[in-house]
Amino acid sequence: MAFEGLTTRLQNVFGKLKGRGKVSEDDVNEAMREVRLALLEADVNFKVVKDFIAKVKEQATGIEVQKSFTPAMVIIDIVNKELTELMGGTQEKLAKANKPPTVILMAGLQGAGKTTLTGKLAKLLQSQNHKPLLVAGDIYRPAAIKQLQVLGEQIGAQVFTLGDKISPVEIAKQGVQLAKDQGNDYVLIDTAGRLQIDEELMQEIKDIHAAVKPDEVLLVVDAMTGQEAVNVAKSFHEQLALTGVVLTKLDGDTRGGAALSVKAVTGCPIKFASTGEKIDQLEPFHPDRMASRILGMGDMLSLIEKAQTNMDAEKAAEMERKMRNADFTFDDFLEQMEQVRRMGPLDQLLDMLPGMNKVKNNPNFKIDEKQIARTEAIAKSMTKAEKKKPDIINYSRRKRIAAGSGTTLADVNRLLRQFEDMKKMMKQFSGMMGPKGPKGGMKALKGMFGGKGGKNMKFPF
Amino acid sequence: MSFFKRLKESIASKTEAVTSKFREGLTKTRDALVGKVGELFSRRKKIDEEFFEELEEILIGADVGVNTVMELIDELRAEVKKRKIEEPAELQPILSEKLVEMLRGSDDEVGMKENPNGITVILFVGVNGVGKTTTIGKLAWRYKQQGKNVLLAAGDTFRAGAIEQLEVWGQRVGVDVIKQESGSDPAAVMFDAVQEAKRRNVDVLICDTAGRLQNKHNLMEELAKIHRVIQREIPSAPHETLLVLDATTGQNALQQAKLFGEKSGVTGLVLTKLDGTAKGGIVIAIRNELSLPVKFVGLGEQMDDLQQFDADQFVHALFAGMAGTEEQADEPENT
Numbered sequence: 112m113a114f115e116g117l118t119t120r121l122q123n124v125f126g127k128l129k130g131r132g133k134v135s136e137d138d139v140n141e142a143m144r145e146v147r148l149a150l151l152e153a154d155v156n157f158k159v160v161k162d163f164i165a166k167v168k169e170q171a172t173g174i175e176v177q178k179s180f181t182p183a184m185v186i187i188d189i190v191n192k193e194l195t196e197l198m199g200g201t202q203e204k205l206a207k208a209n210k211p212p213t214v215i216l217m218a219g220l221q222g223a224g225k226t227t228l229t230g231k232l233a234k235l236l237q238s239q240n241h242k243p244l245l246v247a248g249d250i251y252r253p254a255a256i257k258q259l260q261v262l263g264e265q266i267g268a269q270v271f272t273l274g275d276k277i278s279p280v281e282i283a284k285q286g287v288q289l290a291k292d293q294g295n296d297y298v299l300i301d302t303a304g305r306l307q308i309d310e311e312l313m314q315e316i317k318d319i320h321a322a323v324k325p326d327e328v329l330l331v332v333d334a335m336t337g338q339e340a341v342n343v344a345k346s347f348h349e350q351l352a353l354t355g356v357v358l359t360k361l362d363g364d365t366r367g368g369a370a371l372s373v374k375a376v377t378g379c380p381i382k383f384a385s386t387g388e389k390i391d392q393l394e395p396f397h398p399d400r401m402a403s404r405i406l407g408m409g410d411m412l413s414l415i416e417k418a419q420t421n422m423d424a425e426k427a428a429e430m431e432r433k434m435r436n437a438d439f440t441f442d443d444f445l446e447q448m449e450q451v452r453r454m455g456p457l458d459q460l461l462d463m464l465p466g467m468n469k470v471k472n473n474p475n476f477k478i479d480e481k482q483i484a485r486t487e488a489i490a491k492s493m494t495k496a497e498k499k500k501p502d503i504i505n506y507s508r509r510k511r512i513a514a515g516s517g518t519t520l521a522d523v524n525r526l527l528r529q530f531e532d533m534k535k536m537m538k539q540f541s542g543m544m545g546p547k548g549p550k551g552g553m554k555a556l557k558g559m560f561g562g563k564g565g566k567n568m569k570f571p572f
Numbered sequence: 573m574s575f576f577k578r579l580k581e582s583i584a585s586k587t588e589a590v591t592s593k594f595r596e597g598l599t600k601t602r603d604a605l606v607g608k609v610g611e612l613f614s615r616r617k618k619i620d621e622e623f624f625e626e627l628e629e630i631l632i633g634a635d636v637g638v639n640t641v642m643e644l645i646d647e648l649r650a651e652v653k654k655r656k657i658e659e660p661a662e663l664q665p666i667l668s669e670k671l672v673e674m675l676r677g678s679d680d681e682v683g684m685k686e687n688p689n690g691i692t693v694i695l696f697v698g699v700n701g702v703g704k705t706t707t708i709g710k711l712a713w714r715y716k717q718q719g720k721n722v723l724l725a726a727g728d729t730f731r732a733g734a735i736e737q738l739e740v741w742g743q744r745v746g747v748d749v750i751k752q753e754s755g756s757d758p759a760a761v762m763f764d765a766v767q768e769a770k771r772r773n774v775d776v777l778i779c780d781t782a783g784r785l786q787n788k789h790n791l792m793e794e795l796a797k798i799h800r801v802i803q804r805e806i807p808s809a810p811h812e813t814l815l816v817l818d819a820t821t822g823q824n825a826l827q828q829a830k831l832f833g834e835k836s837g838v839t840g841l842v843l844t845k846l847d848g849t850a851k852g853g854i855v856i857a858i859r860n861e862l863s864l865p866v867k868f869v870g871l872g873e874q875m876d877d878l879q880q881f882d883a884d885q886f887v888h889a890l891f892a893g894m895a896g897t898e899e900q901a902d903e904p905e906n907t
């Protein structure tokens with residue numbers, strides 16, 4: 112289920128044939144073309160893709176396809192397993208020194224998110240009853256020290272600084288000494304962002320490394336990084352002997368192929384995923400979820416989580432009841448739109464749903480945010496009574512609504528017609544929040560946002 | 573050794589030269605570009621599948637973006653067929669022409685739009701950590717050097733230390749910063765800043781905003797509001813809304829351009845961190861799909877590390893390090 116997107120693409124390659132015996136080399140070659148594209152689109156480095164494809168190809172060629180499976184399923188399974196494994200099978204914990212304090216050094220490019228991560232990690236350690244000391248080692252970026260101080264203040268952690276006139280090597284050294292004297296069990300050293308080709312600054316961080324001998328060297332990588340991720344990771348690893356990687360800004364809509372690139376060239380475990388600007392938005396890294404995200408296969412789990420955090424549970428239950436009884440009004444419609452919108456732009460929501468790739472690629476299907484805004488405007492131009500009982504909306508009311516919402520009479524007519532159609536689909540839609548789970552939800556969403564006209568799905572906006 | 577292995581090795585040693593070339597090289601003629609790309613094409617003697625594959629990888633490796641690369645390669649295939657081209661060298665000018673064409677756009681897009689009768693307002697937007705604040709510092713300095721009166725608005729009231737960061741830049745450059753407390757409404761800061769700009773009758777007002785990911789609905793709405801407030805106070809403003817993109821960003825930059833474009837009416841791009849080895853080829857895809865012009869590139873963290881964008885030079889830089897790898901491999905490093 113989770114891999115339906117690539118499955119669909121591969122099914123186009125193989126046809127719907129089941130159990131064709133051995134998968135031929137030609138089949139595999141063609142399938143690998145699709146896999147390659149999926150990975151490249153996700154920003155996995157092209158050399159990493161090449162190696163990966165070669166490996167999977169070897170495994171897939173000549174493999175026996177069981178009766179009940181399609182070749183596409185078999186290949187997806189191999190790709191998925193291989194990718195998840197590459198991403199790191201089990202979860203890795205933060206290092207711990209035999210003799211405290213445990214020293215953690217942050218490294219990475221400018222703007223990757225090191226300072227924020229330092230704060231988040233400290234917060235996480237505090238919640239496990241540790242006493243971290245934060246060391247402000249970025250003396251270059253204006254107000255970087257201040258940024259760390261504000262974060263430290265927010266969580267009640269001590270920040271050590273010597274201002275921006277003393278060398279970061281000295282700051283790190285004295286910071287660790289202070290931690291020893293005070294009995295802090297963790298020291299987190301923030302550093303300035305630097306380009307991997309900046310010799311002077313790379314030497315500086317090597318000197319810090321030599322001076323404090325960190326137990327953990329974390330490379331902080333922006334999940335949106337493109338092909339360059341490989342050069343960055345390789346160079347930092349060669350010069351600093353990294354022990355772990357943290358991916359940041361994973362709350363964005365990037366497919367995050369950089370994760371695979373970095374993992375492939377450093378071999379270091381990805382230890383955390385940073386998923387927001389708030390100080391507690393730091394999560395353990397899930398290789399399987401990342402694999403499906405990179406493949407663009409739809410991450411049902413995160414969609415469900417998103418829905419849970421953004422939809423008000425009570426409202427959802429109420430809505431469901433209304434839908435089942437088909438006494439859904441334009442007020443409810445507006446409410447519903449608001450709830451769905453809070454989850455993010457619609458086409459991205461759809462991206463997270465398996466199988467939607469195919470729907471989205473249908474030329475008749477287009478999510479037009481402007482169109483949706485127009486729809487909302489029409490609904491908002493109705494009077495209370497009209498929203499409740501759309502039946503009363505006669506010609507003159509339609510004209511008024513069109514004028515009020517800056518749309519045309521035809522727009523209003525279309526919406527009213529579609530609203531009726533939608534009410535008829537309500538039973539289906541109720542499955543989305545009901546016990547039937549995501550399957551029903553998919554159908555419902557397809558119904559809600561589907562293409563227009565003919566035998567295609569109706570577009571209710 | 574495979575081509576890409578050699579390539580990888582040569583990249584590190586070449587970059588410095590490339591950067592300085594890009595820096596001073598704005599005067600370089602088009603021939604230099606043609607010559608450089610020519611090297612790449614002359615290495616292969618035949619146009620075959622392998623040739624196209626290698627070209628495809630070079631472009632993808634520069635983050636040009638899968639769709640745009642596929643489109644380009646298809647177009648090149650068609651040209652090869654149509655013109656019965658056999659030698660790679662013949663194809664090379666066609667490729668660079670296509671790339672430059674994609675990037676250049678019309679002449680009136682090159683410079684910054686200005687308000688002929690009053691304050692020019694420039695709004696900066698972008699995801700977290702791309703270099704908005706730094707670019708504002710650099711741009712303020714640039715205007716200052718042109719003898720303009722500049723004012724900055726500290727619209728990032730969210731990120732810890734963001735206001736202070738802009739203030740440091742203000743001091744460096746010698747321009748004032750309009751600010752409120754951390755945590756206050758950014759639209760209110762903008763309102764203040766515009767009033768103050770009017771009162772002082774400054775030439776340019778540059779507005780910083782907090783970094784935000786384009787899929788955060790509420791934060792994007794906030795940006796739309798900021799835009800509206802500025803527009804209400806000066807109807808023709810903001811005269812430019814610049815989306816800052818980090819050159820290390822991959823295909824997500826397209827998504828950034830699309831959604832920031834919708835919410836804040838982006839008029840141009842700034843590509844930062846080109847002093848690294850990242851090629852920022854994604855701006856080609858953005859230009860291709862959304863036709864947003866690139867206005868500036870960031871080439872470092874200092875005040876003067878901001879350059880006006882030059883499509884020829886950029887295409888040149890995109891291929892440098894790729895071209896002439898063979899020759900380069902034999903040369904000692906760091907000469």
Ligand SMILES: Nc1nc2c(ncn2[C@@H]2O[C@H](COP(=O)(O)OP(=O)(O)OP(=O)(O)O)[C@@H](O)[C@H]2O)c(=O)[nH]1
Nearest residue numbers: 221222700701702703704705706783845870871872
């Ligand atoms: N090497 C290099 N670094 C840059 C460039 N532009 C900005 N930076 C650095 O990138 C980091 C982030 O820059 P900021 O200007 O703080 O980015 P921002 O977009 O304002 O970030 P937020 O406000 O946190 O969203 C800083 O360390 C800058 O010095 C550039 O052109 N080259």
Ligand SMILES: [Mg+2]
Nearest residue numbers: 704705728734
């Ligand atoms: Mg900033």
